[in-house]
Amino acid sequence: SLPCPAGPGTMGRGGAGPPGITAAHYSSVVGDADAPRPPTNGAWSSALFDCAKDEESCWWGCWCPWIVSARTTHSYGLAESLYLNGSYWSALLLALLCVLLLGPLGLLVWLGVGVTIVLRRARFRAGIRAADGIQGGGFVEDALLHCLCGPCAVCQEARQARASGRPSLDLCTGEPLADAEERHEHASQMTPQGAVTDGGSLVDHVKALSRTSKLILSLCGVAMLLAMVLLGFINPLNILVLVLTFAQPALILYFVYWRKSRAFASLDLVVKFFAVGFWMTTTVAALLEAVLEMVFAMLFYSVTGVSPEDGDVVVEAGSGRGGAAAAAAAAAAGALREGVAGSLWGRALAEAQDDDGSEESEEVQREEMRKHFGLVVVGLLLMAFVIAAGVEEVMKHFIVRCCKFNSPLNNPYSILIYLMSGALGFACMENIMYVFNNGNDAGGEFIVLLLRVCMPIHVICSALQSVNLSKVLLESKQMSLFQILLPAILLHGFFDFVLFLMAAATFAFDLDEAAAAGGTIAFGLGTSLCGAILAHRLVKQQQERFAFGWRRFDDNRDEGGEEAQNEGDNVRL
Numbered sequence: 001s002l003p004c005p006a007g008p009g010t011m012g013r014g015g016a017g018p019p020g021i022t023a024a025h026y027s028s029v030v031g032d033a034d035a036p037r038p039p040t041n042g043a044w045s046s047a048l049f050d051c052a053k054d055e056e057s058c059w060w061g062c063w064c065p066w067i068v069s070a071r072t073t074h075s076y077g078l079a080e081s082l083y084l085n086g087s088y089w090s091a092l093l094l095a096l097l098c099v100l101l102l103g104p105l106g107l108l109v110w111l112g113v114g115v116t117i118v119l120r121r122a123r124f125r126a127g128i129r130a131a132d133g134i135q136g137g138g139f140v141e142d143a144l145l146h147c148l149c150g151p152c153a154v155c156q157e158a159r160q161a162r163a164s165g166r167p168s169l170d171l172c173t174g175e176p177l178a179d180a181e182e183r184h185e186h187a188s189q190m191t192p193q194g195a196v197t198d199g200g201s202l203v204d205h206v207k208a209l210s211r212t213s214k215l216i217l218s219l220c221g222v223a224m225l226l227a228m229v230l231l232g233f234i235n236p237l238n239i240l241v242l243v244l245t246f247a248q249p250a251l252i253l254y255f256v257y258w259r260k261s262r263a264f265a266s267l268d269l270v271v272k273f274f275a276v277g278f279w280m281t282t283t284v285a286a287l288l289e290a291v292l293e294m295v296f297a298m299l300f301y302s303v304t305g306v307s308p309e310d311g312d313v314v315v316e317a318g319s320g321r322g323g324a325a326a327a328a329a330a331a332a333a334g335a336l337r338e339g340v341a342g343s344l345w346g347r348a349l350a351e352a353q354d355d356d357g358s359e360e361s362e363e364v365q366r367e368e369m370r371k372h373f374g375l376v377v378v379g380l381l382l383m384a385f386v387i388a389a390g391v392e393e394v395m396k397h398f399i400v401r402c403c404k405f406n407s408p409l410n411n412p413y414s415i416l417i418y419l420m421s422g423a424l425g426f427a428c429m430e431n432i433m434y435v436f437n438n439g440n441d442a443g444g445e446f447i448v449l450l451l452r453v454c455m456p457i458h459v460i461c462s463a464l465q466s467v468n469l470s471k472v473l474l475e476s477k478q479m480s481l482f483q484i485l486l487p488a489i490l491l492h493g494f495f496d497f498v499l500f501l502m503a504a505a506t507f508a509f510d511l512d513e514a515a516a517a518g519g520t521i522a523f524g525l526g527t528s529l530c531g532a533i534l535a536h537r538l539v540k541q542q543q544e545r546f547a548f549g550w551r552r553f554d555d556n557r558d559e560g561g562e563e564a565q566n567e568g569d570n571v572r573l
Helices: 023-030 055-063 065-075 081-102 104-132 139-148 150-163 177-187 202-207 211-234 237-261 267-304 324-338 340-344 359-371 373-401 412-435 442-454 457-474 481-508 513-557 562-572
Strands: 315-317 320-322
Touching: 055 065, 055 150, 065 081, 065 104, 065 150, 081 104, 104 139, 104 150, 139 150, 177 202, 177 267, 211 237, 211 267, 237 267, 237 412, 237 442, 267 373, 267 412, 359 373, 359 481, 373 412, 373 457, 373 481, 412 442, 412 457, 412 513, 442 513, 457 481, 457 513, 481 513
Parallel strands: none
Antiparallel strands: none
């Protein structure tokens, strides 16, 4: 165990400093870090558009405003969070089903559901105003706010609940966060001094899970069974491949988390972070990457200045049409969204082909790429470092950054495990999409899965993130978000860029596909190995530095006694 030395280096309350991200900047991670401030003069504690003042409610209010609204409503005792979430999800799924089955007529059902949700939220907002003595324009104003700017209104209500001293609740079920933390400490068999016996059994930790985590595991189990049935109808071997896809995160979590560190990171949070990375973060990252790829394709079209009418080949790239050079550059990177296997088996530029797929068309595309290969390289750099690495590393970081904890993160092990859990969920969903993108070829699925398991770039980058985040939270370092993520973005971007470049060069210069595949595999394995060694060394150095600082702090607290030293050693062990 490596408990955190008390003092300014610990992520605690207050302590805002000079520009840069400090521990105080992560106040949303601590929960109710600020002292309760009742509203004054009958006004809201923050303005409607002050969403960035609370990153946790801002992040979740952007993507899933109904769960933030349900939690806030629960904190004021107006309705049960779990009931509201169930009704919201049921209504949205019903409306979506009606749209799919009834077509334009189903839009009326969708509109009715939307109006019902707006009116319901307006009623709850009125209840919040009444509870805190906030003056307002009445029900009509509340309804208009939720209709025209619903996420902002939801985030304002969440900040109001925090400012008025409402308890910190679980995002989905409204369960107090303090209850889950107490159950984890009991399951870990911690003493009041923080010492640990054996970390507790799996049964104890499962019993300590919150209702949200149990619900997540139940729903994921149902989804897993359905996926196994559907994939089994296509090919029975798909069931084995699907199970093996989850074997990698399970083994990594066992060796990194469960064997030695389960007392210092809650299994409840590990389950939640994995689920967020698996379901939400991959979806959000895919949407953002798709938008950026469209912008990138349009920018490349404007840079090349090639009119769609010029040249013999007209290729779609993104949402618009550009010259062959722009389309080839965009496709060279975009095709890699299908996974590493795309570059290995010579499918890297399938998106850059005409509808007829003729050899003449393909040769023209090769010629265009050779003539503008410099632009292709620039495009691949943007795709690798900005769109792929930049977006994905930010999204994975926000899994932990935009989470509300009941107590400060004060241990490098917990920071590493939580970031790694989110990254494993993200990588697991990504692996599933890549593996089952090979049609009905079970052999190809095994090969793709094996390659991706041997190149766990997301997990390695999460370890690099944990080193800098620990410096901010535990060592009083001031770093911007870019500085925290820079090592991970550089490694991830370099890894993607070389794979993109190999695929583009193989197509443009008609290189031997077998040799290119071998080179790509060797590079991927080598980069992953070097990245893993670097991450392990940095994490180890930080943990040693952290332990040394704790011993020195403990020794200096009482210079007179060996007894005090022995007592400090017991706490550490």
